[in-house]
Amino acid sequence: xxxxxxxxxxxxxxxxxxxxxxxxxxxxxxxTMPSYQKFVKRINFLAPAFVILCELLVSEKGVxxxxxxxxxxxxxxxxxxxxRSKSAKAANSLCNKGYCASKKMYYYGAKLHVLGQKQYKxxxxxxxxxxxxxxxxxxxxxxxxLCNISDLxxxxxxxxxxxxxxxxxxxxxxxxxxxxxxxxxQECLDFADSLFSALVSRARQAIESFFNWIQExxxxxxxxxxRSDNGLLSFIFARLSMLAxxxx
Numbered sequence: 001x002x003x004x005x006x007x008x009x010x011x012x013x014x015x016x017x018x019x020x021x022x023x024x025x026x027x028x029x030x031x032t033m034p035s036y037q038k039f040v041k042r043i044n045f046l047a048p049a050f051v052i053l054c055e056l057l058v059s060e061k062g063v064x065x066x067x068x069x070x071x072x073x074x075x076x077x078x079x080x081x082x083x084r085s086k087s088a089k090a091a092n093s094l095c096n097k098g099y100c101a102s103k104k105m106y107y108y109g110a111k112l113h114v115l116g117q118k119q120y121k122x123x124x125x126x127x128x129x130x131x132x133x134x135x136x137x138x139x140x141x142x143x144x145x146l147c148n149i150s151d152l153x154x155x156x157x158x159x160x161x162x163x164x165x166x167x168x169x170x171x172x173x174x175x176x177x178x179x180x181x182x183x184x185x186q187e188c189l190d191f192a193d194s195l196f197s198a199l200v201s202r203a204r205q206a207i208e209s210f211f212n213w214i215q216e217x218x219x220x221x222x223x224x225x226x227r228s229d230n231g232l233l234s235f236i237f238a239r240l241s242m243l244a245x246x247x248x
Contacts, residue, residue: 005238007022013222071206076221077110077111090228114211118155119206126248223236
């Protein structure tokens with residue numbers, strides 16, 4: 001696990017390149033490194049351990065209880081791009097075909113869902129992480145995810161708009177703030193609604209920057225080499241563990 005995470009931290013994003021990097025340059029530090037084939041099997045076998053390690057590292061950072069503003073959103077983990085999304089079958093317990101609105105593309109893979117605590121002029125502090133199949137609607141995941149959450153204000157995209165759900169959340173002092181949707185037949189929002197939506201979008205920019213930063217540091221969206229459920233979990237949570245250890 002240390003070897004793989006260290007390799008990712010050094011920009012070796014594929015298991016093979018991470019393995020070769022360790023063997024060639026840091027072999028003395030890892031004298032019991034197995035063959036490459038055994039290394040891959042062990043990395044996949046240790047998938048649950050990577051998940052637990054990430055959870056421990058995230059929870060270790062603690063929460064600023066004086067600050068209740070949070071952001072929620074998801075990013076795609078792409079196992080196969082649009083042209084192969086119909087025929088791909090890798091890691092099919094965690095992956096299926098879905099649509100990414102921000103990239104305007106269909107893909108085969110999963111989604112990384114993140115709830116982050118807003119921080120002043122920096123990236124959000126991660127509170128919760130979840131991985132679901134690509135087709136799972138963000139609001140469906142959030143409804144299950146936030147069922148025991150209380151005393152939060154969460155800035156979110158329009159897809160999280162649901163009046164009855166928001167009313168239920170209000171009973172636990174949870175407020176979901178989303179941009180205002182146009183009414184049926186409405187061509188444009190009035191000035192006040194447009195200004196409000198712009199302010200919400202500005203509040204959400206931190207989570208978009210956070211996802212871009214994750215991709216830049218780990219290439220987490222590029223999961224085309226993944227072949228199994230455990231392989232995908234190791235791929236995702238080894239990267240998140242590296243970020244939690246070195247940066248968060």
